[in-house]
Amino acid sequence: MKRRVQTLAALLGVLLAFVGVVSVPSAQAADILTQKSAGRKFTLQSKAASDRAGKPVCVSAEVEDAGNQNGKLRARTDCSAAGSWETFTLHTDDSGAHTALRSEANGLYVSAEFHDADNHFGMLRARQDGSIGGWERFDLVPQAGGWYALRYTFTEGGVTSRYYVSSEINDSGTDEGLLRARSTTTPGSWELFRLAEVTPSSAPPAAAATPARSLHALTWNVCANNGSCPMYAYTTDQFAAAVAQRAVDAQADVVLFQEFCEKLAKPLEQQLEARLDGGADTWDVRFAPIQYQIAGTDTWAQKTCAKNRGAYGVAVAVPAENTWYRAVELASPQGKERRTALCAAVPSWSVMACSAHFSTGGAGYDDPERDDQSRQAAFLATEVARYSGYRPVFGGDLNATPTVTPTGSTVPVLQPLYDAYKECDEPADRPTKGSIKLDYLFAPGSATWSGCTIGSDTGNPSDHRPVRGTVTLPAR
Structure with missing residues (x-):
């Protein structure tokens, strides 16, 4: 099902802040549990x-x-x-x-x-x-x-x-x-x-010319900071093992995470290396924080996770060749959490893997009219395509169903994404949280998805089900 094309120009006039590009730091640059972050410095x-x-x-x-x-x-x-x-x-x-x-x-x-x-x-x-x-x-x-x-x-x-x-x-x-x-x-x-x-400015490494290839992608809101989820009570080792097992089940090449805690990145990276037969130094798990504006200022601070787990936000797991990753702050409701996306480059695949977590929308939530969600979707559709030579594989918890519209509009919140990309579970649109679909995997329109699978609630320690699929990308 191809959703109708809509003009994006009216939605793109939004103030969006781009956070500094981050190169891989040395072991001496920071504590091992906090060195994977693309947050502001x-x-x-x-x-x-x-x-x-x-x-x-x-x-x-x-x-x-x-x-x-x-x-x-x-x-x-x-x-x-x-x-x-x-x-x-x-x-x-x-x-x-x-x-x-x-x-x-x-x-x-x-x-x-x-x-x-x-x-x-x-x-x-x-x-x-x-x-x-x-x-x-x-x-x-x-x-x-x-x-x-x-x-x-x-x-x-x-x-x-x-x-x-x-x-x-x-x-x-x-x-x-x-x-x-x-x-x-x-x-x-x-x-x-x-x-x-500290905002170093650089572009990602040049993407390689690559033949057609298939990738296994997985996205999961892991509910690491929500006390109502079993995952919240897990130890670090239990968390890393549970998440890594889903990656093993998917034979994942790229994994996108939401509601993630910064200090879980390195232990998860080590579990992925142990469980996916790659060995040491074969995976990188990158992190970007959600933020709050500091009272009385125009400066922003990273939201913290409970239980001494560092900052709270999104993450991406990619092959260890990754040296460039970028946090992109999304226009969000005034006085509420500033949501974010995170992109990480895999040059040899010419793939840009991006994880996003949109504001909560609807009556009683941060974005009751869903106007900011619409802006976030329009921006993300353009942002993931701006890296020359890279094919975007992206998604996350977008906090909106495929058909929900902002108040007073007939255009679905996520229409800009469907206009330009293919979604893993379209047109089935099976639920990923309770009875509704909130979690997505997208790839370029020239790509093909197969084997899209929605995880089971049985034994699921999160309030979201993982979504996985195989995407075949054309030669570049």
């Missing part, structure tokens, strides 16, 4: 240190110091030489009301340590390996000229105090430029910081 410039040096000076997390100095934050590095010690990600466990900083150097959250005494009282240190707690939550307070102040709220003995983070540039020796939550006055230059997004 930032440097933190100190105004006071920059003014004194006459050039931008960035904050470092000094992860090779010893004892209780390990991971201390200090404004001391020329920003032009910034590396993993000077790179941070932003996270939130309260829908953007507060933010936490995580160091790319060791994968740990920054704490304001109020148990220390004397000149280290309130010292900032990248040291929290667990979930975000009170010591890790900061207010990001906008100041003039694009600067921010970081404010920490400390309560003890029923007394609440608010401290701004200072970079103490007049200290000497190893404490020069130390960051400490200690100022209770109006922020001055010592308390001003600028977040500069």
